[in-house]
Amino acid sequence: MIRESMDELTFDILISVAAFVAGVLGSLIGLGGGVIITPVLVLGFGVDIRYAMGAALASVIATSSGAAAAFLRDGISNMRIGLFLCVATTVGAVCGAMLAVVLDQSVLSVIFGAALLVTVGLSLRKNPDAANSENTSDPLAEKLRLPGTMPTDHGPMNYSVQRVIPGFAMMWVAGVLSGLLGIGSGAFKVVAMDQLMRIPFKVTTATSNFMIGVTAAASVGIYLKRGYLDPALVAPVALGVLAGAFVGAKLLPVAPVKLLRIIFLSLVSVIAVQMVLRGLGINF
């Protein structure tokens, strides 16, 4: 591997450039930085998967804070839904992180690759149409005051919230994956809110952004304690992803998103398979 002969400065410059590219692509495609940056560090730079997960999780928090801030100001995200579901994701994340610290790194690599393949599958789905507004909500959702309003071109629109308990359970799973693999697990959160709870897609993605950072923060403390956060790795990666996500958001209106999606998602699938193979001890 090239990186054995590299000094820290060269290494840091290279990984921040890689993180920047991951940040740009991630925000254009709608995949978080976490699922991309870990394989890049592990497969491309030979970084131990535990350090890679720590750096990825920290960058997830960085981008989530930036993106969620914009959505909050637009009044699209639903704070009550977000905070309520964070009960499930944070508890799940603590469980996942505790599991991660006892699992072998090859096992982590296999699970990571598998989760990455599922993520690609999930992001290939078509975005469903906005949920209908006249539906009555799950009684539990009413009790928790989850239904809300979102701004549309034709003025504010009310939306309902369905199946609170299945959604909550799925969020716990998303939390476990986040803590276990050092990812934001945004794709899983979106499925829970959009498919199960039938929350409008715009509200779902905005609220998911708010939740990703909170979920990641629940496991990052445990990663910190176990020494997964090497500051000399975390800083260049987080800065690169943050700058990349910012540029990506600016490029979004002009970029050929459809084409990038196809190229990038195929690339991610190949990476996912490589992570699985690496975990199984098959190197090439």
Added chain:
Amino acid sequence: MIKDTQIQNGLARMMLGGTLIAATIMLAGLIWYLAANPGIKAGDHIFSGEPKYFENPVQMFQRALEVKETGHRRSFLMLGILLLLINPALRVAFAAVGFVAQRDRLYAGISLFVFAVLVFSFFW
């Protein structure tokens, strides 16, 4: 009475500001750290954990302020990272305060629970 939109705007400002401050400290810390350690080999391919004083945010804070200690620059860099990492916890705490001001007991309770989980994970 505080409105939901006021809480949201306050949160948005805090999240953005906090991230920018953390990023600035991280960038400065990284340059400072690299300047003191020219030519060292990056050793991330072998997992060796991190020093004990990184385990506790309070100890790390002390280390970052003590110039003569070993790992001082590394701790300073870590401080910028820590600032980034506590942003979500502050976000939740801020929401909790907002809900308390609205006398929304249910959501004040929910926010405080989430906050407690985050604090637990950092200090447990």
